Amino acid sequence: MAGFVFTNEKCIGCNRCISVCPVLTANKTVKVDGGSRVEVNQGQCINCGSCFDACEHGAREYTDDTEKFFEDLKKGTKISLLVAPAFLANYPREYGSVLGGLKELGVNRIFNVSFGADITTWAYINYITKHNFYGGISQPCPAVVNYIETYQPELLSKLMPIHSPMMCTAVYVKKYMNLSDKLAFISPCIAKKNEINDPNNQGYISYNVTFDHLMQYVRAHKISGRNAKDEIEYGLGAIYPMPGGLKENVRWFCGDDLFIRQIEGERHAYEFLDQYKERIKKGKELPFMVDALNCGMGCLYGTGVEPEKTENDDILYEIQKIRGQGIQKKGAWAAKGTPKQRLAQLNRQFSHLNLNDFIRRYTDKSKGHEIQMPTQKQMDEVFTRLHKTTPETKAINCGACGHQSCRQMATAIFNGCCDENSCIYYVRNMSEEEEEHARREIEEREHEKEKLQRENEIIAGIVEGLNADFKNMDISIHQMVEGNSNNARESMAITSAMAEVMDFCDGMRQSFEEITGVLDKLENNNNDITRIANQTNLLSLNASIEAARAGQAGRGFAVVAEEIKNLSESSRTTAQDSNNNKDEIGIAIEQLVQKSGHLQEIIDNVNERMTNLASSAQEISASSDTVLEISSELRGKAAELTGIRKS
Numbered sequence: 001m002a003g004f005v006f007t008n009e010k011c012i013g014c015n016r017c018i019s020v021c022p023v024l025t026a027n028k029t030v031k032v033d034g035g036s037r038v039e040v041n042q043g044q045c046i047n048c049g050s051c052f053d054a055c056e057h058g059a060r061e062y063t064d065d066t067e068k069f070f071e072d073l074k075k076g077t078k079i080s081l082l083v084a085p086a087f088l089a090n091y092p093r094e095y096g097s098v099l100g101g102l103k104e105l106g107v108n109r110i111f112n113v114s115f116g117a118d119i120t121t122w123a124y125i126n127y128i129t130k131h132n133f134y135g136g137i138s139q140p141c142p143a144v145v146n147y148i149e150t151y152q153p154e155l156l157s158k159l160m161p162i163h164s165p166m167m168c169t170a171v172y173v174k175k176y177m178n179l180s181d182k183l184a185f186i187s188p189c190i191a192k193k194n195e196i197n198d199p200n201n202q203g204y205i206s207y208n209v210t211f212d213h214l215m216q217y218v219r220a221h222k223i224s225g226r227n228a229k230d231e232i233e234y235g236l237g238a239i240y241p242m243p244g245g246l247k248e249n250v251r252w253f254c255g256d257d258l259f260i261r262q263i264e265g266e267r268h269a270y271e272f273l274d275q276y277k278e279r280i281k282k283g284k285e286l287p288f289m290v291d292a293l294n295c296g297m298g299c300l301y302g303t304g305v306e307p308e309k310t311e312n313d314d315i316l317y318e319i320q321k322i323r324g325q326g327i328q329k330k331g332a333w334a335a336k337g338t339p340k341q342r343l344a345q346l347n348r349q350f351s352h353l354n355l356n357d358f359i360r361r362y363t364d365k366s367k368g369h370e371i372q373m374p375t376q377k378q379m380d381e382v383f384t385r386l387h388k389t390t391p392e393t394k395a396i397n398c399g400a401c402g403h404q405s406c407r408q409m410a411t412a413i414f415n416g417c418c419d420e421n422s423c424i425y426y427v428r429n430m431s432e433e434e435e436e437h438a439r440r441e442i443e444e445r446e447h448e449k450e451k452l453q454r455e456n457e458i459i460a461g462i463v464e465g466l467n468a469d470f471k472n473m474d475i476s477i478h479q480m481v482e483g484n485s486n487n488a489r490e491s492m493a494i495t496s497a498m499a500e501v502m503d504f505c506d507g508m509r510q511s512f513e514e515i516t517g518v519l520d521k522l523e524n525n526n527n528d529i530t531r532i533a534n535q536t537n538l539l540s541l542n543a544s545i546e547a548a549r550a551g552q553a554g555r556g557f558a559v560v561a562e563e564i565k566n567l568s569e570s571s572r573t574t575a576q577d578s579n580n581n582k583d584e585i586g587i588a589i590e591q592l593v594q595k596s597g598h599l600q601e602i603i604d605n606v607n608e609r610m611t612n613l614a615s616s617a618q619e620i621s622a623s624s625d626t627v628l629e630i631s632s633e634l635r636g637k638a639a640e641l642t643g644i645r646k647s
Helices: 016-020 050-054 066-074 085-090 095-104 113-131 142-151 153-158 165-176 192-197 211-220 245-254 266-281 307-311 314-326 339-349 376-385 406-414 424-646
Strands: 005-007 027-032 035-040 060-062 079-083 110-112 182-187 207-210 260-264 289-293
Touching: 016 050, 050 060, 066 079, 066 207, 066 211, 079 085, 079 095, 079 113, 079 165, 085 113, 085 211, 085 314, 095 110, 095 211, 110 113, 113 165, 113 245, 113 339, 142 153, 142 192, 142 266, 153 266, 165 182, 165 192, 182 192, 182 211, 192 207, 207 211, 245 260, 245 289, 245 339, 260 266, 266 289, 376 406
Parallel strands: 079 110, 079 182, 182 207, 260 289
Antiparallel strands: 005 035, 005 060, 027 035
């Protein structure tokens, strides 16, 4: 069964559509953008349209063949109209001009389905009397047929096997008038499209054009023409769309003493059918027939009628006028005569018809549409998920979820049509639990806040101490920086002085080298003196020898020779003493040179250390700057921390 009803973006998930839907699984709650909406479950929907009346948000829409109908007219497709009886009652002043405008657009012929309703009445009475088919359910309403075929197939044998007025009209114009045109039904009903598409109906009708969409199109495109009339005269079939219209037709021909059970209204009709099935099973007494319509006010206020038309009783008054005109006619529709005489007239009027041409067949469509009924264990599992564990909580039956009872909602959950969040009891419990959880969280947060305040006080004291320590550290660092700078300056001064000492050592070493050179010369001179002294001493000896030989004459020369000898000895002694002193001086100078070299090594070492000290002082200075920056940042962070903790 194709679906024609759908949910648009206006849905707020209020569940009112669920509350009026006769099919438990025809709606499905889905999560959308953090909220919920109720989608039409197309495969389960019987297109009864009850949700349109219930929804105050305009969240339900439907599709029909209006656009396709006008497109095909423009293409030149030959189309004739079957007009529902309710169209005249809804649009008594526009009826002729709208039909005239459609003819100007290319519509070929126009037939009022009231004539087909007369055939339906004739076929019903004949079939019931010939087959003793008592207790049969009327089938002009496609939503009722959809429901039985899909959800109550046990009642298929009780559906009247006669076509609806729409189909009886289509069969008549196709078979008895040999009309080959495509047929469009001007319809008050969304669900008629299901009947049109049913393979059992052989594709006789091509378009379901609802009143609502037709009139929107007519007004938008200013369609109007000379008054046009339908072509075939009809009788009381014109009142079929009113509540009890079929019942009144049957009584017109069979008498008022027949019990015809009249049922209207979306929920009432389907609840009745469920109960009626049980009545049949138990073999209880049945009525002559059941006149069942989906809509509470019949087809006059059908699902495809403009919503504003349902706001008053004007249509009911119009249908009464049409009824009054119908019973003033002659023959079967004349007010005079008995029901038996009228029936005879009706049979004569349709004597040329073959009842078998108007027989309707039905299809069991229940496979794949079964509503899964949970076992008691499965039902209890659903209730447990809903936090309903007592008989009282399982029977709250508040209806807020859209279902008539908690058990029905649990069944819907079991069938996957909704979830726990559709249950106000569950949501309330969850809210209470969340509220309690939130309360505990608030208490915990207050406790944490108090704890945090205490910690803040401790931290504030620590931070205050840290700030004082940072200040002292800054002072110490500044002092260290200043001392380090002094050390650097002193190190540079010492390095400079040591350089002077190094220069002095170099000069002293050069002087020692010069002294050593002078001593070497002195030694050479002393050696020369010693050699001269030795030669002189030898000469003196020779002179003494010669003086001795000279005797008295040589005594003076001997004295001189003695003096020379003494001088020579003295010179040699002095030279030797000088050499001895020179050796001692050389040893002393050598020791001074060695000590001078050692001093230079010490000075080099001191210089190296002073250089390292100067570099370290520079590094200490740079590190001190970094420490000062970090200290400043830490002091700022401590202040921020104090502010954050206080907040």
